[in-house]
Amino acid sequence: MPTLKILTESELRQAVQLNADAIECIESAFAALASGEVVMPPILSMAIEEFNGEVDVKTAYVPGFESFAIKMSPGFFDNPKVGLPSTSGLMVLFAARTGMLEAVLLDNGYLTDIRTAAAGAVAARYLARSDAERVCIVGAGRQSRLQLEALCLVRPIQSAVVWARNHDRGKSAALELSESLGVSVTFGSDLKKAVSSADIVVTTTPSADPLVMADWLCAGQHITSMGSDQAHKNELDPGCFAVVDRYVPDRRSQTEKLGELHHALEAGTASVGFNIPRTRRHCCRQSGESVESDEEITLCDLTGTGVQDTAIATFARMRAEAVSAGIDIEV
Numbered sequence: 001m002p003t004l005k006i007l008t009e010s011e012l013r014q015a016v017q018l019n020a021d022a023i024e025c026i027e028s029a030f031a032a033l034a035s036g037e038v039v040m041p042p043i044l045s046m047a048i049e050e051f052n053g054e055v056d057v058k059t060a061y062v063p064g065f066e067s068f069a070i071k072m073s074p075g076f077f078d079n080p081k082v083g084l085p086s087t088s089g090l091m092v093l094f095a096a097r098t099g100m101l102e103a104v105l106l107d108n109g110y111l112t113d114i115r116t117a118a119a120g121a122v123a124a125r126y127l128a129r130s131d132a133e134r135v136c137i138v139g140a141g142r143q144s145r146l147q148l149e150a151l152c153l154v155r156p157i158q159s160a161v162v163w164a165r166n167h168d169r170g171k172s173a174a175l176e177l178s179e180s181l182g183v184s185v186t187f188g189s190d191l192k193k194a195v196s197s198a199d200i201v202v203t204t205t206p207s208a209d210p211l212v213m214a215d216w217l218c219a220g221q222h223i224t225s226m227g228s229d230q231a232h233k234n235e236l237d238p239g240c241f242a243v244v245d246r247y248v249p250d251r252r253s254q255t256e257k258l259g260e261l262h263h264a265l266e267a268g269t270a271s272v273g274f275n276i277p278r279t280r281r282h283c284c285r286q287s288g289e290s291v292e293s294d295e296e297i298t299l300c301d302l303t304g305t306g307v308q309d310t311a312i313a314t315f316a317r318m319r320a321e322a323v324s325a326g327i328d329i330e331v
Ligand SMILES: NC(=O)C1=CN([C@@H]2O[C@H](COP(=O)(O)OP(=O)(O)OC[C@H]3O[C@@H](n4cnc5c(N)ncnc54)[C@H](OP(=O)(O)O)[C@@H]3O)[C@@H](O)[C@H]2O)C=CC1
Pocket: 075, 077, 080, 086, 087, 112, 113, 116, 139, 140, 141, 142, 143, 144, 164, 165, 166, 169, 204, 205, 206, 207, 208, 209, 211, 226, 227, 228, 229, 233, 302, 303, 304, 305
């Protein structure tokens, strides 16, 4: 009889944390996707507008991996008003060779949170200046906290400003992060000032209206936009595309429809087939997506990929099995 492994959120939290190992796992997922060999269908997404909700189903098969994940990931952004987190869900692992069900990861969105923050760290590792130390975080929810924590793992972060439309929540996030990360984190009500003084800007909201304006951006900045992962979400003024020197999508076919690129295409600040020249200001290394000039403005558009979900789910299962976590049932 086939055996099914069941892992709970607390077991998965013990198995996987936001650290160098998780970042390496997600960096490998980016590399696998870039190899062109990953099978990753478009995201299946269902909007439940009445309740400010969406459900995203993501998956990918990675050659060489014994298993693939299918993730069911709700995002209901009014949930915090009733004391629930915005994102939740689970991941399921299947055998790549036979398609047989192997494991159910009842993570309540935890693994998505970690893999998304790790993706922000990978973006900064390759696209932010090596001496980047000042951060602006736009938003004060779950990802705002994790994105800053992730940046601290890859850059010598000294200070951060959290901007939030709700000042009390922004102040709480800043206080919490100051205490947990040991860097100076303050709340800033002036977003223009916070963006203009930062080396790295991360946008982490489901806003449908641009929050960051093109004329606030400065030479040498890196921007990661990770909140806008649906067609209606839009955190950056589409004019930003006219000033950035390097644009990196997590998957272009997704960002064209769901990310910031989508809005730039509609506004005409980017065109179909658009490619920011690698040498707009200075010559950048051909082999990788790393930044070589301290003057470049770089933009990473993260919409979240199924390959990241397969990577983090297989990693979590492997870590959990190493300590005999979870229960096995015959099915
Ligand atoms: N790219 C990817 O791979 C992933 C993307 N996401 C996306 O990231 C975003 C944030 O997720 P998460 O942190 O879990 O969500 P949370 O609900 O925990 O936090 C959202 C934050 O955004 C703020 N916000 C909401 N609407 C607006 C608005 N119109 N203008 C300004 N601020 C706003 C909220 O403020 P307030 O408290 O006032 O409501 C809150 O501070 C979502 O869009 C989600 O879909 C999430 C996971 C993966």
